[in-house]
Amino acid sequence: DAKTTQPPSMDCAEGRAANLPCNHSTISGNEYVYWYRQIHSQGPQYIIHGLKNNETNEMASLIITEDRKSSTLILPHATLRDTAVYYCIVRVGYDYKLSFGAGTTVTVRA
Amino acid sequence: GAGVSQSPSNKVTEKGKDVELRCDPISGHTALYWYRQRLGQGLEFLIYFQGNSAPDKSGLPSDRFSAERTGESVSTLTIQRTQQEDSAVYLCASSLTSGGAWNEQFFGPGTRLTVL
Numbered sequence: 001d002a003k004t005t006q007p008p009s010m011d012c013a014e015g016r017a018a019n020l021p022c023n024h025s026t027i028s029g030n031e032y033v034y035w036y037r038q039i040h041s042q043g044p045q046y047i048i049h050g051l052k053n054n055e056t057n058e059m060a061s062l063i064i065t066e067d068r069k070s071s072t073l074i075l076p077h078a079t080l081r082d083t084a085v086y087y088c089i090v091r092v093g094y095d096y097k098l099s100f101g102a103g104t105t106v107t108v109r110a
Numbered sequence: 111g112a113g114v115s116q117s118p119s120n121k122v123t124e125k126g127k128d129v130e131l132r133c134d135p136i137s138g139h140t141a142l143y144w145y146r147q148r149l150g151q152g153l154e155f156l157i158y159f160q161g162n163s164a165p166d167k168s169g170l171p172s173d174r175f176s177a178e179r180t181g182e183s184v185s186t187l188t189i190q191r192t193q194q195e196d197s198a199v200y201l202c203a204s205s206l207t208s209g210g211a212w213n214e215q216f217f218g219p220g221t222r223l224t225v226l
Binding site for chain 2: 041042043044045046087093096097098099100101102103
């Protein structure tokens with residue numbers, strides 16, 4: 001059962017902000033929203049996670065709606081190296097099994 | 111510091127042969143995970159090791175798959191009598207612990223297995 005829904009692909013201009021949406025309408029109260037990305041031929045890389053408050057780190061910002069049914073990952077100044085598949089997942093904090101769906105293929109264009 | 115390393119990076123084998131894949135986790139990481147990623151698909155959990163606890167083997171697809179880990183160091187994933195459907199990238203990850211929301215898993219580059 002897919003717990004998250006993401007658009008299959010999106011393009012972004014280099015230097016602009018990339019806003020990646022994710023729907024998780026059935027999220028439970030104890031589930032976190034996590035984002036990972038996978039650059040071609042590399043292993044997945046953790047980006048950010050949050051429960052209900054917005055979060056920011058050196059890579060990205062995570063905006064979670066008040067009802068927690070959707071979220072947006074923001075890459076503030078996309079570079080060509082941000083071209084990757086981005087995965088949004090929801091899971092409880094103690095669940096160590098990662099499971100990704102198809103994700104969003106983000107292509108950053110010069 | 112050094113990240114998670116895996117070897118070989120690529121492995122081509124014939125159907126029916128056994129293969130062994132190796133993972134060297136980040137030093138000090140007590141938790142180690144194996145995943146499989148088929149071409150164009152998402153991540154499938156295979157097995158998890160945490161310190162000296164019994165491993166969670168719930169993701170292994172068949173008894174042809176097995177994995178070992180010596181203490182908190184290297185792990186090997188063995189696939190016996192390989193089949194064509196075993197072709198995939200096998201990813202290893204490690205984390206400091208497995209508990210809590212902050213158990214960031216660091217992934218290796220993967221081993222691409224092709225079964226002819």
